Amino acid sequence: MHDWTTVPDGIFHAFHHSWIEEIGRTLNAGLLPRTLYALPEQVAGGFGPDVLALQADHDDDSPTAPSGGGVATAMRALQPRTVSKITTQTEGEFYRRKKSAIAIRHVSGDRVVAMIEIVSPGNKASKNGARAFVNKACELLEARIHLLIVDPFPPGPRDPGGVHDLIWNEITDTEFRPPAGKPLTLVAYESDLVTRAYLQNVGVGDALPDMELFLEPNGCVMVPLEATYTAAFAAQPRRWRDVLQPPPKG
Numbered sequence: 001m002h003d004w005t006t007v008p009d010g011i012f013h014a015f016h017h018s019w020i021e022e023i024g025r026t027l028n029a030g031l032l033p034r035t036l037y038a039l040p041e042q043v044a045g046g047f048g049p050d051v052l053a054l055q056a057d058h059d060d061d062s063p064t065a066p067s068g069g070g071v072a073t074a075m076r077a078l079q080p081r082t083v084s085k086i087t088t089q090t091e092g093e094f095y096r097r098k099k100s101a102i103a104i105r106h107v108s109g110d111r112v113v114a115m116i117e118i119v120s121p122g123n124k125a126s127k128n129g130a131r132a133f134v135n136k137a138c139e140l141l142e143a144r145i146h147l148l149i150v151d152p153f154p155p156g157p158r159d160p161g162g163v164h165d166l167i168w169n170e171i172t173d174t175e176f177r178p179p180a181g182k183p184l185t186l187v188a189y190e191s192d193l194v195t196r197a198y199l200q201n202v203g204v205g206d207a208l209p210d211m212e213l214f215l216e217p218n219g220c221v222m223v224p225l226e227a228t229y230t231a232a233f234a235a236q237p238r239r240w241r242d243v244l245q246p247p248p249k250g
Helices: 009-031 070-074 127-142 163-172 225-234 238-244
Strands: 036-040 051-055 086-089 111-118 146-151 184-191 195-202 211-216 219-223
Touching: 009 036, 009 051, 009 111, 009 219, 009 225, 111 211, 127 146, 127 163, 127 184, 146 163, 146 211, 163 184, 163 195, 184 211, 195 211
Parallel strands: 111 146
Antiparallel strands: 036 051, 051 111, 086 195, 146 184, 184 195, 211 219
């Protein structure tokens, strides 16, 4: 992971676009079961996620389709890996008082089951921007949409514990602070009867771990963040790669 605070926001935006394209291609190249597909940069219910994982609203009768249909039979149910992770969950079902969940459907009509969001500087640029991000994330979790959020920027004045702290405080009234030297947060939210958060914290210079993308309760695929990040970074202009990762001297 590079220090993206050292370059203009527009440079990160260009990289951000390449990274989500790499993630989408990887998901569609066999990581997702056949009943699901990924679409980068789509909009659902007012939320602008980077990648949507959708399930077709019809049965796939093709000879190569998994028998039985549906996510559960098509996907290898993986137990989340929790080694070296802080894992927390709500005490009960998550419903915010005086706020109702929204129904979220993609324009294609296919059912949204999960979303991936890579945090951008704009999500933290203002108090209203941060609040809108948190509200949308909570609405999705209330609608039982699983989330994977990657926050490549350190906490700032509007998110002293990172965006996960803002979201988790809204859900549970508890605070989260990243460990010293690891200010960047990756978090997979599993939306079941309770909401569970699976966290990894990294610092600048660290390799990115694979992260869970939940497709159903207790069932996920592991998203290769480091491999997709490296491929996207290699495609960026050398002028900015040298700023972020100066070549060795001598």
